[in-house]
Amino acid sequence: MMLCDHYYALDFDGVICDSAIETGISGWKAAVSLWPDLPAQMPEHILSMFRQVRPAMETGYEAILICRALYNGTPVEQLLEFFADTMQQMLSESDCDITQLKTVFAAIRDHWISDDFDGWLANNPLYPGIKELLLSIPQQQLFIVTTKQERFVSAILSANGITLDDRHIFGLEKQLRKPLILQQLQAFCQPKPLIFVEDRVNTLYEVIEDGTLNTVQLGLAVWGYNTPKDRQMAQQHCRVRILAKPEDIILS
Template sequence: MNDSTIYTLDFDGVICDSAIETAITGWKAGTTIWNDMPETAPQAIVEQFREVRPIIETGYEAILIIRLMYLGKSTAAIYANYAAKVQRMLDEIHLSIDDLKKLFGETRDNWIANNRANWIAMNPLYPGVAEKLRRLGQRHVWCVITTKQERFVKEILGANNIELAGERIFGMDRKLSKPEVLKGLKAQYPGRQIYFIEDRLPALEGVQKHPELADVKLFFALWGYNLAADHSAAAGQAIVLQQLDTFLSDSLGAV
C-alpha cells in the first residue's frame, strides 16, 4: 500500500446521492410530529427537496425543510433567513436538535428493519465511485468524514461491497467537527499529504479557518449538493474545483 497520501471524503454528495432517501426519511419523521401530513410524501416535494439539499449540513434538518415545503414554501423562501426559520420551528414544536437527530436516526432504522433493499436502493452511489473507492483502498489510506450517523455509512458501503474499517468512518457519533477529525489524522499520519474532498463550500471554508490545516489539499466536489453561486465563490480560493469524471480518472493522485 502506498501511504503517501491520505484521502478523506465526505459521504452524502461525494460518495452517495442520498437526496431522495433523506427527503423520504424527513417526511416519515415529520408525520410523527405533525399529524396533518399524509403517510406518503408527494413526489413533487421529494423532487423539490433536491433543490434545497445544498443548505443542509446534518440530516435532521430535512424534517424541518420537508415541513416548510408541505406548508407551500418555495425554495427561495426556505433559503431566505434559513437559520431563523429553523430556530422558530424548533421553538414551535418544543423539540431540541438532539431530539430531531434521534428521531431521524430511528426513522431510518425502522425503514432499514422493514425494507432494507428499498432503503439501499434510495441511496445509490454516484456512477463509478464504488470502483474508484475499491482502487483507492488497494493503495492508499482513505477515510469518510461525515455528519451522518456511522451505522448508515457502514450499511451503504457494505451493500456496495466496499470495505472500510469502522475506525476510518468519522461520523456524527464521534461528536467531532470535520477540522477536528483532520487534525487528528495529521497527528496520526505525520508528514503525509491529506486530501479532503467535500461538496459543501462552507465545510471547506471551515477547514481554511485553521492555520494548522493549511497544508490539507481541498477539493470541491461539484457533482454534489452545491450551487452555481458556490462554484463562483470558490474560484480563486485555495480550493480545487473538481468534476466527477476528473475524480474518477484518478487525477487527484497516482491511484
C-alpha cells in the first residue's frame, strides 16, 4: 500500500501519545485540592491502578473522580464494569458539579505546564514507533481527531519535532463528535480512502453505525487504552482491523 494513496485520521491519546501518567497525576493533584485528606504525592499503586482504569475514562475531569474512588478502595474491576454509575456516585459525593471539576482539572494542568513544561512533557511520551510513523506520512495526508485540547496536541507534537498544520488538528475546541469530523474529512479526501485509527472500540462502533461513513477504513490500536474485552468486541466486526503496533497503520 502506497502512503500517497491514503489519508490518515488518528486519535491522539491512546494512539499517538501515552498520556495516562500525566492524566493520572493531574487528576490526583486536582483531587488533593478538593479533598485535603489525600496525601500530596500520588501513591505508586494508585497510579498503577489508574492506568488499568484509563480505558473506561472519556473526559479529563473524570480522572479526579477515579483517583478518589481508587483511594477509597474501589476495585479496578468495579470501575471498569460499572464506570458510569461509579462516576455518578463519586460526583454526588464530591459536592461539585462537572463544570467545577473541569475548571479545577484544567487549572492544575495549566499550572503544571507553566511551572514545569519539561516535566509535563516527559509524562506525555509518544508510543514507540509513532514518531517515525508520523514523519513518514506526508503532512497534507495526516489529521488528528481527538477530544484533547488542540494546544496540548500541538505542544506535544512540536516538542517531538513533528510539525502539523493547525487546520489538520480537530480537537476539543471543535465541539464535534468524531463521526461528524470524519464526514468532513471523507469529503475532503475523496476519491482517496480515509483510514481512521482509534483505541476506543465504542468510538469505532459509532463510526460503523453511521451509514455515511461506510468507506472509511477502521483500525483499533491495541497499544492504547482498551481491554481484552474491548479487543474481542472489535474482532467481531469485519470492518475493524486489529493493529498490534504503530507501523501496522500503513500496512495493508
